[in-house]
Amino acid sequence: MKDLQNKILVEGTVIGSEILKVDCFLNHQLDIDFLGKVAQEFYERFKDKPIDRILTVEVSGIAIAALVAQHFHVPVVFAKKLQSKTLNEDMFISKVYSFTKRVDYDIRVSKKFLHAGDHILLIDDFLAKGQAVLGLIDICEQAEAVIEGIGIVIEKDFQQGGSLIRAKGYNLVSLARIMNMNEQEIIFWEEEDV
Amino acid sequence: MKDLQNKILVEGTVIGSEILKVDCFLNHQLDIDFLGKVAQEFYERFKDKPIDRILTVEVSGIAIAALVAQHFHVPVVFAKKLQSKTLNEDMFISKVYSFTKRVDYDIRVSKKFLHAGDHILLIDDFLAKGQAVLGLIDICEQAEAVIEGIGIVIEKDFQQGGSLIRAKGYNLVSLARIMNMNEQEIIFWEEEDV
Numbered sequence: 001m002k003d004l005q006n007k008i009l010v011e012g013t014v015i016g017s018e019i020l021k022v023d024c025f026l027n028h029q030l031d032i033d034f035l036g037k038v039a040q041e042f043y044e045r046f047k048d049k050p051i052d053r054i055l056t057v058e059v060s061g062i063a064i065a066a067l068v069a070q071h072f073h074v075p076v077v078f079a080k081k082l083q084s085k086t087l088n089e090d091m092f093i094s095k096v097y098s099f100t101k102r103v104d105y106d107i108r109v110s111k112k113f114l115h116a117g118d119h120i121l122l123i124d125d126f127l128a129k130g131q132a133v134l135g136l137i138d139i140c141e142q143a144e145a146v147i148e149g150i151g152i153v154i155e156k157d158f159q160q161g162g163s164l165i166r167a168k169g170y171n172l173v174s175l176a177r178i179m180n181m182n183e184q185e186i187i188f189w190e191e192e193d194v
Numbered sequence: 195m196k197d198l199q200n201k202i203l204v205e206g207t208v209i210g211s212e213i214l215k216v217d218c219f220l221n222h223q224l225d226i227d228f229l230g231k232v233a234q235e236f237y238e239r240f241k242d243k244p245i246d247r248i249l250t251v252e253v254s255g256i257a258i259a260a261l262v263a264q265h266f267h268v269p270v271v272f273a274k275k276l277q278s279k280t281l282n283e284d285m286f287i288s289k290v291y292s293f294t295k296r297v298d299y300d301i302r303v304s305k306k307f308l309h310a311g312d313h314i315l316l317i318d319d320f321l322a323k324g325q326a327v328l329g330l331i332d333i334c335e336q337a338e339a340v341i342e343g344i345g346i347v348i349e350k351d352f353q354q355g356g357s358l359i360r361a362k363g364y365n366l367v368s369l370a371r372i373m374n375m376n377e378q379e380i381i382f383w384e385e386e387d388v
Contacts, residue, residue: 029307030256030270032263058253062224063270066257069226076224076257113223 039067049148094135116144130161233261243342310338324355
């Protein structure tokens, strides 16, 4: 999505070779009019699928998932991140490793809100090493829900999460896919390369 | 807002006399079509104000703030909750006490995204003892931003946060205002009582 690439180039900041700060429109301040266009683009990419529910993970996935859900007229469910280890048989739970924070945490979804046979669209803001998305996939598998697609705003391709998920056969759409970056430049995969 | 009262009566669960669970549409699963109506109602209540920015706090305020922001065509900024005590001079920080969890935590907003003279609409899902909203007010005061209004989806009036905030002279609008509740019934303030 060319507009998104331009937005990242103009407003994003690369720190080192792995961190892309886009807190001005995606992570802390939310540019809602722009994210509305991003949501519209996700709708175009997935509108032929029979989506029942959109699944994301707190925090930064919520706003974009809400905007996408408006097009499909379906609910959003956001997985909750918890470091606590208490068992709860009413929840689907998956363990996720955060490479940034170097801790394991649980993501949890109530069994009330995800059912066998549900057709799910997964939405998240970032895909790096893929741990959060793999956790959401695990939760869908536990629920025997059907993943119809995975929509990511920004994929850092060089961190390999996308390869892992594509290798499993999922329909993964990243609206901006960064091949490489450093403090001088950001190189995107173009659609025709993908 | 009558539709919201009905939604709470049909889908909410009261535990004891203080906890109202509405995770089926507001806190875990998000009923986006319904929340779109809630956002429309906030717009009607505040559309005469010159809003530049909507401020909320993670997690549950984000989706509703995003839907309201679509009407005003302004950005959302969500304050981040952190238990860490690291100082950061680039952030406005306010200490908030959680009665539920019995801990202090910090809420933080980057100084990049809140400026002197900004006209702010505060949005949150719940108002109980008012600590989170008081923290957001404190952050706006630090920034010398102007609070044009405060929009709350569900106020638990009997927990006194609303009284505190109204006593300070703020224009506080709660779309459902619960006077009292227990496991048998929920009593709302009606608009004409307010």
